[in-house]
Amino acid sequence: xxxxxxxxxxxxxxxxxxxxxxxxxxxxxxxxxxxxxxxxxxxxxxxxxxxxxxxxxxxxxxxxxxxxxxxxxxxxxxxxxxxxxxxxxxxxxxxxxxxxxxxxxxxxxxxxxxxxxxxxxxxxxxxxxxxxxxxxxxxxxxxxxxxxxxxxxxxxxxxxxxxxxxxxxxxxxxxxxxxxxxxxxxxxxxxxxxxxxxxxxxxxxxxxxxxxxxxxxxxxxxxxxxxxxxxxxxxxxxxxxxxxxxxxxxxxxxxxxxxxxxxxxx
Amino acid sequence: xxxxxxxxxxxxxxxxxxxxxxxxxxxxxxxxxxxxxxxxxxxxxxxxxxxxxxxxxxxxxxxxxxxxxxxxxxxxxxxxxxxxxxxxxxxxxxxxxxxxxxxxxxxxxxxxxxxxxxxxxxxxxxxxxxxxxxxxxxxxxxxxxxxxxxxxxxxxxxxxxxxxxxxxxxxxxxxxxxxxxxxxxxxxxxxxxxxxxxxxxxxxxxxxxxxxxxxxxxxxxxxxxxxxxxxxxxxxxxxxxxxxxxxxxxxxxxxxxxxxxxxxx
Numbered sequence: 001x002x003x004x005x006x007x008x009x010x011x012x013x014x015x016x017x018x019x020x021x022x023x024x025x026x027x028x029x030x031x032x033x034x035x036x037x038x039x040x041x042x043x044x045x046x047x048x049x050x051x052x053x054x055x056x057x058x059x060x061x062x063x064x065x066x067x068x069x070x071x072x073x074x075x076x077x078x079x080x081x082x083x084x085x086x087x088x089x090x091x092x093x094x095x096x097x098x099x100x101x102x103x104x105x106x107x108x109x110x111x112x113x114x115x116x117x118x119x120x121x122x123x124x125x126x127x128x129x130x131x132x133x134x135x136x137x138x139x140x141x142x143x144x145x146x147x148x149x150x151x152x153x154x155x156x157x158x159x160x161x162x163x164x165x166x167x168x169x170x171x172x173x174x175x176x177x178x179x180x181x182x183x184x185x186x187x188x189x190x191x192x193x194x195x196x197x198x199x200x201x202x203x204x205x206x207x208x209x210x211x212x213x214x215x216x217x218x219x220x221x222x223x224x225x226x227x228x229x230x231x232x233x234x235x236x237x238x239x240x241x242x243x244x245x246x247x248x249x250x251x252x253x254x255x256x257x258x259x260x261x262x263x264x265x266x
Numbered sequence: 267x268x269x270x271x272x273x274x275x276x277x278x279x280x281x282x283x284x285x286x287x288x289x290x291x292x293x294x295x296x297x298x299x300x301x302x303x304x305x306x307x308x309x310x311x312x313x314x315x316x317x318x319x320x321x322x323x324x325x326x327x328x329x330x331x332x333x334x335x336x337x338x339x340x341x342x343x344x345x346x347x348x349x350x351x352x353x354x355x356x357x358x359x360x361x362x363x364x365x366x367x368x369x370x371x372x373x374x375x376x377x378x379x380x381x382x383x384x385x386x387x388x389x390x391x392x393x394x395x396x397x398x399x400x401x402x403x404x405x406x407x408x409x410x411x412x413x414x415x416x417x418x419x420x421x422x423x424x425x426x427x428x429x430x431x432x433x434x435x436x437x438x439x440x441x442x443x444x445x446x447x448x449x450x451x452x453x454x455x456x457x458x459x460x461x462x463x464x465x466x467x468x469x470x471x472x473x474x475x476x477x478x479x480x481x482x483x484x485x486x487x488x489x490x491x492x493x494x495x496x497x498x499x500x501x502x503x504x505x506x507x508x509x510x511x512x513x514x515x516x517x518x519x520x521x522x523x524x525x526x527x528x529x530x531x
Contacts, residue, residue: 017443024446028453034471035457038464042324043316050319130468176297176385184301188308198315 003098004106012110030122033066037132051198057224058195060135063123064220065192070115072153072215073192075161076107078178081168090263101162101250108158137223145232146223152239153215159246160186160211166250169257191217211242272372277380284382295385302389306339310396324463329403330493331461336397337492338459338485341423343390349424351381352431352515353448356438364526375519379432407494416492419501422508423484427455429511430479432519439522451479458484480507 015022040062044055053061083089093100127134137143164182168174187193189212196204196217207213218235221227227235288295313335317328326334355378358364368374400406434451438444457465458481465472475482483504490497 018441018446020441021443021446024450028446028450031453031457031471034468035460035464038467038471039460041467042464043320045320045324047320050316171293173291173294176291176294176301180297180301180304184305184308193309194312194315 004102007103008106008109011107012114015110015114026118026122029066029070029119030126033062033123033126036062036065037126037130051195053195056133056135059132060224061195061220063127063132063134064223065216066123067116067119068150068153068216068219069192070119071112071150072157072219073186073190074111074115075104075158076111077104077158077162077165078182080104080162080165081174081178084165084168084257084261085172085174087263094258094263100254104162105158112154135224137225139225141229142222142225142232145229145236146219149214149219149222149232149236149239152236152243153219156211156239156243156246157215159243159250163246163250163253166253166257169253169261186212186215189213190215191220195221211239211246214239214242273376276370276372276377280380281382285384288384298385299388302343302386303392306389306392306396310335324461326461326463327405329400329405330489332396332400332403333406333493334461334485334489335459336393336395336400337420337489339393340390340397341393341420341458341484342455343386343388343393345424345427346386347383347390348381349428350431350451351379352428352433352435353451354381355379355432355435355519356444356448359438359526368523374523375432375516379428379435405494406492412492412494415496415501416488419483419491419504420488422504423488426480426483426504426508426511429508429515432515433511436515436518436522439518439526454479455481455484457481458486460486462486476503477507480504483507 037059040055040058043050044058048054050058080089083092089100093103126132137146161182164178165174167177171177189196189207189210191213196207196213199207214235218227222232222235313328313331316323317331321327323331355364355375358367358378364374364378367377370377401408431451434447437447441447457475462472462475462482465475480503483500487497487500487504491501
């Protein structure tokens with residue numbers, strides 16, 4: 001376990017090596033958040049309620065999206081495809097006495113911690129500057145379930161991202177499938193742009209058959225108190241199902257991939 | 267003139283090689299094209315949903331926003347295919363391949379900034395289609411002077427962002443790791459799809475979209491021109507911005523080359 005914590009510590013230090021890079025990373029996150037905020041501000045000009053959301057609820061949704069994008073979406077496993085193609089995984093992972101998934105997880109953790117910490121600070125500062133009305137959930141049981149849900153969402157996204165990278169065992173260029181499924185479909189169907197319940201019901205029912213809405217949309221709805229406790233527990237069970245299914249798939253695809261892998265350049 | 271001819275000859279050969287590379291990964295190219303069009307249509311769908319609830323958005327009607335959106339996506343597609351090659355300067359510097367590019371006949375800057383990504387042509391054509399469909403919705407003024415001014419302002423936008431990309435790419439001469447500079451450019455550039463009125467509530471942002479990278483001149487200004495809302499001050503400002511960015515780009519490129527040591531390949 002010590003070796004994994006060392007990876008965690010070294011990855012955390014890496015983020016502070018190039019300070020301009022770090023500053024610009026945080027600054028562009030603030031810009032992305034502000035753009036989304038001003039967009040919905042403009043939409044709500046002179047209107048009290050749109051799509052069943054009050055302005056305060058929608059803006060809280062936007063804040064939640066920014067926070068959850070930092071915590072849930074985004075993973076270092078996206079780079080794994082490149083390492084497979086270059087043969088780097090042979091020297092860096094396969095010949096070393098550690099488990100690949102655990103190493104990647106401990107490489108992701110510092111990024112998540114930094115992202116969440118700074119996202120929280122940035123949102124707090126920006127909220128004070130622009131007088132952003134935020135809904136604060138006070139119900140402890142809802143908060144506890146919310147934390148459980150986002151922990152599951154984090155692991156689910158990790159599995160999805162890793163699975164997409166494993167395509168590199170069979171496909172020469174993984175960028176396009178990653179872009180299509182891991183960015184475009186995921187951002188649209190996870191609720192990262194807008195609450196999914198603004199869409200027609202048939203489309204929403206179809207999207208609910210995928211794991212995507214459980215990454216951002218449902219966690220925020222839970223935080224906003226829009227979902228009763230029993231439904232939250234049902235959602236949790238669904239999320240555990242997706243998590244188990246995805247990790248089983250990851251394990252299966254990993255073993256199949258290693259069988260066909262030649263590791264040129266490693 | 268001679269340098270331009272040399273550059274276009276080299277560019278023609280390079281484009282052919284890039285086409286062959288993309289034809290080798292046809293599935294990838296199709297997925298990429300499909301993905302970008304899905305993104306375009308998905309965002310348009312969201313706008314349409316919003317306009318089912320509101321009549322205007324920051325003072326822009328649905329018909330006007332359609333024009334802006336079409337122009338932005340046509341511009342974005344074209345820049346992604348041909349134009350924002352200035353960001354590739356950073357790649358050349360990091361890989362050490364800038365020295366090879368500098369040895370080619372003609373301007374090193376244009377060769378370093380050469381770009382061609384055919385997968386995003388479909389995105390550009392989709393944007394153009396949306397722009398033409400917006401004519402049906404009404405509001406667009408199609409007189410010869412308006413069309414001419416629109417084309418001039420749009421061309422200016424291409425040149426402006428080309429220079430901006432060169433400036434951002436050249437930061438790699440001074441910073442070992444500038445990947446976030448490139449990401450910042452892309453995030454900032456997405457502000458061009460919104461009307462400038464969106465940013466008025468926050469003064470610094472409102473100022474910055476006219477100065478840092480003047481994204482307001484990319485799509486919002488041409489859209490206002492073709493919609494008959496001509497602001498001569500803004501148009502003059504757009505040309506001035508291009509001139510200033512052109513000077514800055516040239517200065518940064520020359521200053522960067524002076525300090526470039528390059529580990530060649």
